[in-house]
Amino acid sequence: MQIELLGTSFRVQTDEDPEYFREVVEHFRAKVEEIERSVTTSDPLKIAILAGILASDDFLKLNGAQRREESEARRITASMIHELESALSPDG
Numbered sequence: 001m002q003i004e005l006l007g008t009s010f011r012v013q014t015d016e017d018p019e020y021f022r023e024v025v026e027h028f029r030a031k032v033e034e035i036e037r038s039v040t041t042s043d044p045l046k047i048a049i050l051a052g053i054l055a056s057d058d059f060l061k062l063n064g065a066q067r068r069e070e071s072e073a074r075r076i077t078a079s080m081i082h083e084l085e086s087a088l089s090p091d092g
Contacts, residue, residue: 005029006044031055 001012003025014021031051041047 006048
């Protein structure tokens with residue numbers, strides 16, 4: 001796949017699905033454009049680094065939210081199992 005980004009053009013070979021990889025590149029491109037609008041530098045390396053940091057921040061926030069949701073789901077499931085066991089026990 002040919003990528004043109006920050007004034008550089010290069011070819012990337014990947015085992016990923018081409019459509020998925022295009023989506024990855026477009027996500028990064030959007031981060032680059034976000035950075036370009038908010039900083040005064042035109043240094044492509046600095047912009048790429050900042051875009052990478054911003055994309056990593058997005059990932060970690062989503063990952064953290066997912067972990068919190070999974071933890072809450074486990075807590076609710078454990079509570080439901082306890083209630084069911086109590087209701088089905090001969091003493092309950």
